[in-house]
Amino acid sequence: MRTAVVVGAGVGGLTAAGALARAGWKVTLLERDDRLRPGRAALVLWPNGVRALQALGLSGGLDGICTPVPPAGIRRPDGTWLVQPGASQIGSPPVVVHREDLHDAFIAGLGEQVDVRAGIEVQSARVHRDRPAVGDGRVTFEADLVVAADGPNSVIRRRLAASSTFASAGFAAWRAVIPWYRVPELPREVAPHGEALGDGQRFAYASLGERGSSGGSTRGGIYWVATVPGAPRPEPAAGQLALLRRWFADWHAPVGQLLAATEAEDLVQEPVGELTPLPETFGVPAGRGGYVLVGDAAHAMPHHLAQGASLALEDVATLHSVLVGSTSAGLGPALQEYSRLRRARALRVSQQSRKAAAVLQRRGRLASSLARVNPRALDRAAAVSAEWAGPTG
Ligand SMILES: Cc1cc2nc3c(=O)[nH]c(=O)nc-3n(C[C@H](O)[C@H](O)[C@H](O)COP(=O)(O)OP(=O)(O)OC[C@H]3O[C@@H](n4cnc5c(N)ncnc54)[C@H](O)[C@@H]3O)c2cc1C
Structure with a gap:
């Protein structure tokens, strides 16, 4: 063998x-x-x-366990469009999956x-x-x-x-999943996934389904990833979260609501290189x-x-x-x-x-x-x- x-x-x-x-x-x-x-x-x-x-x-x-993520366009921090959703021509959209589901x-x-x-x-x-x-x-x-x-x-x-x-690629990145039971109620006009770009900063989010309703998964919620220029931050997670809230303050909905609903234990900082x-x-x-x-x-x-x-x-x-x-x-x-x-x-x-x-x-x-x-x-x-x-x- x-x-x-x-x-x-x-x-x-x-x-x-x-x-x-x-x-x-x-x-x-x-x-x-x-x-x-x-x-x-x-x-x-x-x-x-x-x-x-x-x-x-x-x-x-x-x-x-997977939720499709069709093209949703890209916005500026003030919510105006950089790339309209209809402008994208990608074929089959990607899917988003909770890492625990994939691991299982x-x-x-x-x-x-x-x-x-x-x-x-x-x-x-x-x-x-x-x-x-x-x-x-x-x-x-x-x-x-x-x-x-x-x-x-x-x-x-x-x-x-x-x-x-x-x-290092010169960025620091954070990811989090806000579990379904802590997901904030979002205004009806807010899409279930989206992306926004500012001055070197990027924030993208995607819904994993509500209350575990994504098929067989019980791991619904909202996933987000934020990227900013600079080195990884040495502060404890709570300090990093406070910084993220400051850096992305005034960005269009739902960025602020998602960061407010995130807890330090949800946050994972990763090197980008x-x-x-x-x-x-x-x-x-x-x-x-x-x-x-x-x-x-x-x-x-x-x-x-x-x-x-x-x-x-x-x-x-x-x-x-x-x-x-x-x-x-x-x-x-x-x-x-x-x-x-x-x-x-x-x-x-x-x-x-x-x-x-x-x-x-x-x-x-x-x-x-x-x-x-x-x-x-x-x-x-x-x-x-x-x-x-x-x-x-
Ligand atoms: C912010 C961010 C967002 C991302 N988003 C996406 C995404 O949406 N989609 C996507 O496809 N990719 C994404 N990626 C990339 C993706 O996470 C990685 O490419 C992928 O996880 C790599 O998997 P891997 O198994 O090669 O390595 P790893 O996931 O790094 O696994 C390596 C394993 O080896 C173990 N290990 C390391 N050294 C040793 C050792 N000496 N002895 C024994 N064990 C060891 C580690 O503990 C770990 O378990 C993202 C990355 C970042 C930073």
């Missing part, structure tokens, strides 16, 4: 562990946290991410076959007994394949592609097997196109597809093919993501030229990112 060690239990690691186990591999999943926790808040999944879930056989029940689906997808080891922080990656291996300083885990799904600051990537570094340059290869032969990079470990990028998780799912669907039929003695060609398919795709989306960030977070005098933003430029960035031909490219 072929063996794999998957490092990291985020979107990429959980789905990779499940996919390999379902394909008959013996899988060990290592996570540094003391248990497998869902990421905080919610995620937007574009059609490419949903297609990848389908390819992985994980799309059953998605309708019950991924845990169910692990089945009984995955050996989950929480509380293991990988510190090293090197060949051991002619096989790729990782270690936490006490125990060495070796396998035919090591999947590095350990996020933007991946220890394994630092070992395999030392010149790629995760650098980009991996540059992308690693030369996402698949590295080692001994009789090899390492692969998936998700943010391979291609972390700013969140302006909301593509990070969808790309991680594409990675895993592609990895699964190239590994089916390969033998442990012959993993080399599969790793090469994985890298060929995934690196070109990640490069393309990260370029689009950079373009979108430049448009969406313009500052100073440039911000006023947003009035002349051609919505087609943003649509194109979204469309290029959301198009994906499937695991075989």
